[in-house]
Structure formats: C-alpha cells, structure tokens
Amino acid sequence: MPIAGSTEDRGRRIRLGMVGGGNDAFIGAVHRIASRVDDKYELLAGALSATPEKSQASGAALGLPRVYDDFKQMAVREARRKDGIEAVSIVTPNHVHFAAAREFLKRGIHVICDKPLTSTLADAKKLVKAAEASGALFILTHNYTGYPMVRQARAMVQEGELGKIRVIQVEYPQDWLTIEQDFKQANWRTDPAQSGAGGSTGDIGTHAFNLACFVSGLEVESLAADLQAFVPGRRVDDNAHVMLRFAGGARGMLWSSQVAPGNENALRIRVYGEKGGLEWAQEDPNYLWHTPFGEPKRLLTRNGAGAGAAAARASRIPPGHPEGYLEAFATIYSEAAAAILAARDGKPTPDGIIYPSVRDGLKGVQFVSACVKSAKRNAAWVPLDH
The missing domain is CATH 3.40.50.720 (NAD(P)-binding Rossmann-like Domain)
Structure with missing residues (x-):
C-alpha cells in the first residue's frame, strides 16, 4: 500500500x-x-x-x-x-x-x-x-532514505541482486559556501559552537554516510579522512575526502564539499558487487540504474516496470510524474x-x-568525530567509536 x-x-x-x-x-x-x-x-x-x-x-x-x-x-x-x-x-x-x-x-x-x-x-x-x-x-x-528508488536500491542489495558488495562510492557536493557568507543559515553552520566540530562532514557528509550504510546494509568499521577549510578563517571543514572500510571487506570513498562550484545538491551513490552495480542521483531521483555484470545497463523508474514493493509503498503518484525532496521528507x-x-x-x-533511529544518529556523530580525529593525525586510519 x-x-x-x-x-x-x-x-x-x-x-x-x-x-x-x-x-x-x-x-x-x-x-x-x-x-x-x-x-x-x-x-x-x-x-x-x-x-x-x-x-x-x-x-x-x-x-x-x-x-x-x-x-x-x-x-x-x-x-x-x-x-x-x-x-x-x-x-x-x-x-x-x-x-x-x-x-x-x-x-x-x-x-x-x-x-x-x-x-x-x-x-x-x-x-x-x-x-x-x-x-x-x-x-x-x-x-534521503525516503526516496522510492533508494528503497528500491536497498531492497535489491538485500535480495542479493548485486551479490557480495565490494565497493561503495558516495558523494554530496554543494557550492553555496564557496565564499564567506553572512546570513543565518551560513553563520551557524560554520560556527563550531553551534554546528559541532564538523562542517561539511556534519551538515551533508552525515547524509552521504547514512545513505551508504542504508543502501548497502553494511557498517563502517574504520575511516581515513582528509579535511580542508579552504575559505580563509573558516573554523570547520568545507571539504572532505574520506576512505571507508566496511565490515565484511567492502571498501568505500566519501566526498562531501560545500565549495564545489556548479554543484547544488548533488548527492550521488554507486554500489558495486560481484554480480553488478547500482547508481542513483538525488537530483534525478526517480531513476535507478542497474547494470548486471556483462549485460546492458538498465533503467528502473519510480512505479515503473521492474520496480518492486519497497519503492511502491514509498510512492504517491503514477510513474512519469516527478516526486522529489519534499515527498521523500514526507515519507520519513x-x-x-x-x-x-x-x-x-x-x-x-x-x-x-x-x-x-537514534542509533543511526549516533553512528553519524561517530562518523564526524572519527573524521576530525583522523584529519588531525594526517588522515590516519581510525576506528569508529562504537
């Protein structure tokens, strides 16, 4: 339903x-x-x-x-x-x-x-x-876990359509903090007293981290993070490159940036297993690309042929009519x-x-804390504090 x-x-x-x-x-x-x-x-x-x-x-x-x-x-x-x-x-x-x-x-x-x-x-x-x-x-x-085609991707991974997961690539670049900004939404996000120790890692990196874990069903065990504050005087990171090691042997890379001109809300995830791969982009959310190994790339659409029950129960309108950010939020x-x-x-x-849940929230804060700790150690590998 x-x-x-x-x-x-x-x-x-x-x-x-x-x-x-x-x-x-x-x-x-x-x-x-x-x-x-x-x-x-x-x-x-x-x-x-x-x-x-x-x-x-x-x-x-x-x-x-x-x-x-x-x-x-x-x-x-x-x-x-x-x-x-x-x-x-x-x-x-x-x-x-x-x-x-x-x-x-x-x-x-x-x-x-x-x-x-x-x-x-x-x-x-x-x-x-x-x-x-x-x-x-x-x-x-x-x-972002409320999008129908994200639910579809998660279900396909759970059903074994990709086989054992090997590689997860996730990114969330924006450009709105490329220069110093002076308005409320920018000010509190770049103030560690209000945002916490993470800048882009806390604001959008946590979304990318959560999405990688949600779709793959895997837990991150350790990470190595290279964080930058490119804007002079900025006290929190505005760009992050993070390598991830997942339980079970999968590897991942996460990029979050708020200083990437030409990017608005370009959240994207790619998941690759021994049998094939999946690709999904938040700015084109009604489409999910599935490529079984050795076969042509297939396009699955929200409420379209090939989409299953997990996507259908998070959909409200017929295929071809766009559902987006507000509807995904409404799903939660x-x-x-x-x-x-x-x-x-x-x-x-x-x-x-x-x-x-609250425990998913804890994992997100553990991610930010580990990124900051790793960056202070010259991008050393550090475990997530479980």
Whole structure:
C-alpha cells in the first residue's frame, strides 16, 4: 500500500509540536510541509525561536493555538495537558538538539529530530540512553532514505541482486559556501559552537554516510579522512575526502564539499558487487540504474516496470510524474506516523516500517568525530567509536 495510508489513519492525526523552525528558517518550513503531505499530523504548539519575541511572532504567523517562549516551558506544559502534543519536531541548530530532545523524551513525547543527532559525541551517547530509557520513539530525519528508488536500491542489495558488495562510492557536493557568507543559515553552520566540530562532514557528509550504510546494509568499521577549510578563517571543514572500510571487506570513498562550484545538491551513490552495480542521483531521483555484470545497463523508474514493493509503498503518484525532496521528507514523517499510531494503540510497529533511529544518529556523530580525529593525525586510519 502506498505510504499515504488509509482513510482511517487520516482521521487520527497525531498532535505535533515544533522546536525551532521560525519564519526565517528554511528547514522548519520543510518539516511542516512534510508533516502535512499525507495528512497524518496536526501542528498545535511550538517554541519556534531562540527569543520569546521571535517565537511568539512566528507562532502568530503560523496560526498555532499554543506558542511558548522556550522548549522547556513547552515540554512541561504540553505533558500536563490531556490534549497535549504526542510528538515534537526539533529543527534547531545542532547544539540545541540534545537539550531539547531530552526534555520531551523524559516526558514520554516522541521525538522527530533533524540531523546530525547532536553537536558532540558525548551528547549523542547520552541521548541514545535517554531515548531508550524513555519508551518514546526517536526518529532522525535522514530524508534521503525516503526516496522510492533508494528503497528500491536497498531492497535489491538485500535480495542479493548485486551479490557480495565490494565497493561503495558516495558523494554530496554543494557550492553555496564557496565564499564567506553572512546570513543565518551560513553563520551557524560554520560556527563550531553551534554546528559541532564538523562542517561539511556534519551538515551533508552525515547524509552521504547514512545513505551508504542504508543502501548497502553494511557498517563502517574504520575511516581515513582528509579535511580542508579552504575559505580563509573558516573554523570547520568545507571539504572532505574520506576512505571507508566496511565490515565484511567492502571498501568505500566519501566526498562531501560545500565549495564545489556548479554543484547544488548533488548527492550521488554507486554500489558495486560481484554480480553488478547500482547508481542513483538525488537530483534525478526517480531513476535507478542497474547494470548486471556483462549485460546492458538498465533503467528502473519510480512505479515503473521492474520496480518492486519497497519503492511502491514509498510512492504517491503514477510513474512519469516527478516526486522529489519534499515527498521523500514526507515519507520519513509517514513512517514515523505509522509507528506512533501503533504505539498509541499499544501495538508493535508494523512490519516494513523504516525510519532512521537514534542509533543511526549516533553512528553519524561517530562518523564526524572519527573524521576530525583522523584529519588531525594526517588522515590516519581510525576506528569508529562504537
């Protein structure tokens, strides 16, 4: 069944709150749209900015019934209400994720959090413990795992169509930080106090890392990273070349860059096994190339011939009509909704539901930490801190 779900589910909207994501925040609007696409959430409350004045102004502009000055006030008061929120979206800069998520988790409120999980490895480990102790669900919005043809690629690897995986190449180049920028989205991403120790590695490298593991089904055991801050005075990396060693013997390379002119959001993955290869590009997301060894390259399309059930259940419209970034984001929200509704009813999460978890978030922060450590040692091989 497509991800949009049933009429019954649509009549049981999840009461949602939001931390961060005020009027001037790109990602807040993305999360709000994603939560509405399949009509499974109702946004009722928010602490939308770092100052009470901005939070109240953003809440009024969005028409929210309840607006709070800060996330702790919101968590306390919503937990006391019979009609309080069941889940919260956290869409703040990285350094706020830990404190905000912890406040809601300890009150049993499900958390949907933007990536990376936290700005430090120590906080990531604490948050894993807090999430697992709370009994609440924790969903990390690695939205690229929500694309139908990414789900198709993962299923093909799991079904053995590529054989034993040997090589994984993944890259995410952008160009928007090629020169020094002075606006909010650039400023906090290049400030280690807010972003954490990783720049491009934390912002987009974690997406590439997560995608490589998601599609291949493999864990990274160690890496060697060469990080650069090409823009003078920049305190975090804006370019990274990382070699990866996966459990089981596969090898990989990851490139993340925010100083690559001509690239907008060019996330791409190539996976090669003993029987063939797969190629997928985020800027052309409805296509997946499959090349069985010794045979012509084949094009699989979203909801087209050859695409299987994993892709179909994450699709909403017929083949040929483009589905993209917002729909992929909405897939994560809808998968989360299925799990939250099941928890509301005291039932286990339905089979087939896939969403990045708090432990996936921990792996992402471990990746960033290992990259920084490796780079300080002249790109020495270092294990991921498990």
